[in-house]
Amino acid sequence: MQTSTESASQNDAPDLSALHVAVIGAGNMGGPVVKTFLRSGVPGEQLRIANSSPESSRRAAEELGATAAESRAEAIEDADVVVLGVKPYQILDLLAEIGGDLREDALIISLAAGITLAQMEEALPEGRAVMRAMPNTPISVGEGAVGLMRGSAVDDDAHVLAHALFATAGVARDITEDQVHAFIGAAGSMPAFVFAIIEAMTDEAVRQGLKRDLATALVQQTVRGGATMLMESGVHPAVAKNGVSSPGGTTVQGLAALEREGVRAGVAAAMAAAHDASRAMTKN
Numbered sequence: 001m002q003t004s005t006e007s008a009s010q011n012d013a014p015d016l017s018a019l020h021v022a023v024i025g026a027g028n029m030g031g032p033v034v035k036t037f038l039r040s041g042v043p044g045e046q047l048r049i050a051n052s053s054p055e056s057s058r059r060a061a062e063e064l065g066a067t068a069a070e071s072r073a074e075a076i077e078d079a080d081v082v083v084l085g086v087k088p089y090q091i092l093d094l095l096a097e098i099g100g101d102l103r104e105d106a107l108i109i110s111l112a113a114g115i116t117l118a119q120m121e122e123a124l125p126e127g128r129a130v131m132r133a134m135p136n137t138p139i140s141v142g143e144g145a146v147g148l149m150r151g152s153a154v155d156d157d158a159h160v161l162a163h164a165l166f167a168t169a170g171v172a173r174d175i176t177e178d179q180v181h182a183f184i185g186a187a188g189s190m191p192a193f194v195f196a197i198i199e200a201m202t203d204e205a206v207r208q209g210l211k212r213d214l215a216t217a218l219v220q221q222t223v224r225g226g227a228t229m230l231m232e233s234g235v236h237p238a239v240a241k242n243g244v245s246s247p248g249g250t251t252v253q254g255l256a257a258l259e260r261e262g263v264r265a266g267v268a269a270a271m272a273a274a275h276d277a278s279r280a281m282t283k284n
Ligand SMILES: NC(=O)c1ccc[n+]([C@@H]2O[C@H](COP(=O)([O-])OP(=O)(O)OC[C@H]3O[C@@H](n4cnc5c(N)ncnc54)[C@H](OP(=O)(O)O)[C@@H]3O)[C@@H](O)[C@H]2O)c1
Pocket: 024, 025, 026, 027, 028, 029, 030, 050, 051, 052, 053, 056, 057, 072, 085, 086, 087, 088, 090, 111, 112, 113, 134, 135, 136, 137, 188
């Protein structure tokens, strides 16, 4: 039996080709989740999207390669898995609306920050399987991170199914609800921090005379290369950093400037602010 912090094994991944999935709210985050599920093997004709209007559902379905539902009720009909991609303040009302019409054995996966498993379980008929998934947007290119939280009625098969759906997200790990706040700082909100840093580095390269397309290519490739090098070698970042710091050379001068300008403290402050905001959003 798996504990809540162990990852499900890839070996017992179920076949997703017969699965019916409903995604209610395929927006900035629900959209990348749709892409991930399709990549993981859910057929587009069996993945139904319901947005705030049929036109919006059709637009999203066409763009993502899934199927539009005419209504939320149509989307969830016979669905094995129902993803809730609406805003946090809408989640409990939505569950009150659709709870009675969900299949008894459906797995419900909420993407919402701040709404707990207990709150959702209470809004549903007893014994419903509810999970939370906290993804980040790079899952849309298979290079993201997802934290999965398991509700009290989720059996091992449903837990393995959730991992199979997110198997092509990048990294998918079980976390506790208490860890989700740190997860948001380290992954959920992190793409925006990385984008801001990439923008700053690119702008400075342009200021120093490189053409923007060259600056963009150099910075993005170097950020990707740095992360890939660490992931593939397992080397600690401090060791890798020391490895490129010759005495009195260009890199140590740059690193010293980074420390003087408080970049390390700024990054930590950004992550702490995201963590704190997430904790404040969670009512209980
Ligand atoms: N953005 C992130 O990086 C991120 C990361 C982790 C978790 N999340 C979570 O993801 C959830 C969605 O956030 P988001 O940034 O993706 O918001 P978003 O882009 O505004 O998407 C919300 C989606 O919900 C749909 N919607 C609104 N009311 C609806 C209704 N009554 N019935 C069906 N669909 C409805 C919207 O449809 P229309 O397009 O037709 O308006 C839209 O597709 C939130 O709970 C958030 O906490 C977001």
